[in-house]
Amino acid sequence: MWSSIDKTVVEELSSIVGEDQVVFGVGRVEGYLLDETPLPIRPEPCRDVVVVKPASTEEVSAILRLAYRSKIPVFPRGGGTGLVGGCIPTRSGIILCLERMNKVTVDVDNMMAEAEAGATLHDLIEAADRSDLFFPPHPGDEYAQIGGLIACNAGGARAVRTGVMRNYVRGIEAVLPTGDVLRLGGKLIKDNTGYDLMQLIIGSEGTLAIITKAFIRLYPKLPFSITMIIPFDSRSAALKTVPRILRTGIMPLAVEYVERIPIEVSAARLGLEWPCKEGEAFLIIILAEQDEEYLYRVCEKLLDVCVESGSLEPLVAERRDEQDRILRIRSEIYTALKPSMVDILDVTVPPASIGLLMDKIDEISRSYNTYLPAYGHAGDGNIHVHIMREEGWDTAIYDEIRDKVYSVTLELGGVITGEHGIGFVRRRSLLRFSHPIYIDLMKKVKQIFDPNNILNPDKLLP
């Protein structure tokens, strides 16, 4: 078995990227081993690894040629913001850390960013802003890196209006396990040149190729925005309002659903107060438009729909700081729940079935006498269900609950993951809840891209 202390490999890596860009030794590699996966489910990382930090596509290619030849596992690492252990090294191997490849340039005429894999979402947002442009989706933590966002087809709260990463990526440069560089797409709106291997690589979680660069579509800014909290007495009243809003032609930037207990826990953690005294179930709706007058017209129409659907008194935030405060409370829920959490799920159903799904989750919750806080992206049917720690429970019970949540999701025409992907921790579930022919085709696809199985082994494929 290859080991990080194999001197010739370390020497060869040093000769590719420079000695100071190679990190190894227990203790020194510690900061490169984990992601945001909750402790109870995350795999124990293998510490017998070398971290290597290339500065260019040529260096990535040289590293992969070496790894391919010597059959050394390679674990690509972005911002480490994943929730399913997708970048945790599970074997002795190389951690390919892309943080030095962080250039972003903007082509204003084509409204496209050219971003290296290690640039953060924050870098991309800032670069677009400096060019008076805008990256519409907001796929989560701003310290996520572009390569990871694309490899995991990140989603986030704005998919209801603007879609997920896949909809914005127009071209990629990716290095195959052999070291060969593939360039697919470009600064293009249309491309029908053969099989769309770019789409296959998007969402492949680092198992088919290492994405080194991407062309990402930008849009003009939406300078005017309003954030609203719409309280309801009941979950069903809140959730039934969502399709009604969307059918009017209103296109909110985000439609989030939260309930009183988790949102108050989150607010308290931030030393803030949740501003709605009334109601148990809330829609947080962001509107953003090009035109201020139009924004107000849309806002009025939206409030009418909500009142007709039985909402309580809405809270309308127009000032930037007020809007930010609401979104900070919403964003903090995961962190607030994390210490007592076993797992965060991201099941997704047809949007109109969210209410049904949550009722079924309540039934599961009651039958196990546990609390399963659930909230999420109501406009796109994507709900984060949290499995919480209970005194005296073992893995088998948590697994049983997860399987039950997945089963009711599938019965409603849904899927086990809408955002987070499979990573390390969902492989058993993928196998259990997928058709064997689909699994077989995936394995064959993996085989043709990565015959030696060096790229992110133990991930995605069951």
Next chain:
Amino acid sequence: MWSSIDKTVVEELSSIVGEDQVVFGVGRVEGYLLDETPLPIRPEPCRDVVVVKPASTEEVSAILRLAYRSKIPVFPRGGGTGLVGGCIPTRSGIILCLERMNKVTVDVDNMMAEAEAGATLHDLIEAADRSDLFFPPHPGDEYAQIGGLIACNAGGARAVRTGVMRNYVRGIEAVLPTGDVLRLGGKLIKDNTGYDLMQLIIGSEGTLAIITKAFIRLYPKLPFSITMIIPFDSRSAALKTVPRILRTGIMPLAVEYVERIPIEVSAARLGLEWPCKEGEAFLIIILAEQDEEYLYRVCEKLLDVCVESGSLEPLVAERRDEQDRILRIRSEIYTALKPSMVDILDVTVPPASIGLLMDKIDEISRSYNTYLPAYGHAGDGNIHVHIMREEGWDTAIYDEIRDKVYSVTLELGGVITGEHGIGFVRRRSLLRFSHPIYIDLMKKVKQIFDPNNILNPDKLLP
């Protein structure tokens, strides 16, 4: 070699779909052999074929099981509106005609259509309309069928705002060559369950699987629209205006570019007159919005940008019949040019490079002393260049011109096809203008889906 007169195969097909749904014999199959590919480049169809018309996914599956077992080529056929010979049978085999599978239902709450492969674009548009919903893109001829539109990832004039077919397809049911049925995605906005094989099948031109059904996202109607013709003295003035418009945040439904000669030929063919006396180069811009007042504000802003960019007097059509007349003239160009046409290209470059591309095409045109009419989807960098018939020229010269157009396109960061795909006629070009590693991966992908090479042989893969 298997032949259509093989009695047992015909009998077996009849037992699957019923005797009256199996068509064979020279003369009787004639209506199923061609598509819209110009005569000079289209392959000679093989007439030794059996046309079979299944009514269900189960029947498609049974037909493919038979074909797989007996290694019989299968040519899927939709509306026959393709321009690259993608559905023309080039060997003895089965023509799988999906026209009987034409059901469309609309799920209003989820704003999704469930459409069978043989439903036409027209059927989909009508079904959406009956539910007070709207299918935003308009990927070409309304008698194209859903299966073909997805298999070819059809584009059209509205990609600038709404994207191509790929952006609307949320789930598919597809039958593999073995007869196994694969169901991918669903009525879902988000899905990150493993490799996105649905995206791989979209655009695979019937070579990987037979699409039998799809879930297609719909949107609320855009009830208010305006169509404008903006004349300019020169091509460069017209084309430079396009990125300026898009950067203001105006989102036209379509931005088409046409020049005087082809548009007048087209108008004359329809017995109409092109309504602009001034100008040589024209942008046809469609605006459509939810809100009438906002539409007028956008229209004003747009006209300001055009005037600042040096446009001549714009023509603004608000009445439905006036708007339709302009679009009919635009749509007729292909038919008007077809009798004297050798090939219609659909090269695509970064949108801001369209002007450069057209200047380079003019250079090619001058150096061969031939007219290469070009027009197209200016908002998405997709230009239709027509190679016209010239007295005494042979295939070699046409091929040379096509290769030159492709070369200048690639130099500008573009691709040889943005819309029409590879089909039969572009395979040589795909091979010539693609990286060998990409071609190799495509062949391996084909191999894992279709090891016996029965699905649409001689198409897409060089």
